[in-house]
Amino acid sequence: MTAVLIATDGSSTAERAVQIGADIAKSRHMDVILLAVIDKKPIPNQIRAMAEAEHMVARPQAATDTHLANIPSWMMADIHAAAQADEDFEIRQAIANLSVKRARTILSEQKITPTSELIHEGEPDEVILDVANSEKVEMIVMGTRGLGTLKSLVIGSTSRHVAEHAPCSCIIVT
Numbered sequence: 001m002t003a004v005l006i007a008t009d010g011s012s013t014a015e016r017a018v019q020i021g022a023d024i025a026k027s028r029h030m031d032v033i034l035l036a037v038i039d040k041k042p043i044p045n046q047i048r049a050m051a052e053a054e055h056m057v058a059r060p061q062a063a064t065d066t067h068l069a070n071i072p073s074w075m076m077a078d079i080h081a082a083a084q085a086d087e088d089f090e091i092r093q094a095i096a097n098l099s100v101k102r103a104r105t106i107l108s109e110q111k112i113t114p115t116s117e118l119i120h121e122g123e124p125d126e127v128i129l130d131v132a133n134s135e136k137v138e139m140i141v142m143g144t145r146g147l148g149t150l151k152s153l154v155i156g157s158t159s160r161h162v163a164e165h166a167p168c169s170c171i172i173v174t
Helices: 012-028 045-053 073-109 124-135 151-155 158-165
Strands: 003-007 031-038 116-121 139-143 169-173
Touching: 003 012, 003 124, 012 031, 012 073, 012 139, 012 169, 031 073, 031 124, 045 073, 073 116, 116 124, 124 139, 124 158, 139 158, 158 169
Parallel strands: 003 031, 003 139, 031 116, 139 169
Antiparallel strands: none
């Protein structure tokens, strides 16, 4: 059986893409593969604050803990950077999990059960293309604007890169 790959990041356009992907899968009797990607970009402060408010991650511990008291001050910046990277990954992983869960709910409303629910780490465009190739999907459905940064408007978006390099049909939802 053929499959449609639906990439989601929890954004409103991604949720519309899930709905459209569900409609296509249902009408063409296709399997559905859900994919969320955990990228390595820094988390904007607004998303970090939201994640802490929603208890997706624990609030950062104060740097005055006794176990840090004997660490030289010149090392503290690296320690804080490492802690920030760990927290960013935890937030991105929570967002990916919630994105897949929300997509699964949208699909279940259409009485569709995904054959796979994948969460991978990496550059979103590369991961989407890798999964499309390895799963030999017939179609990719994804949103045009995700949770990315303003930078994507200047240097090219994930959806544009995927559409240009996809091994199959690609539907970009706005």
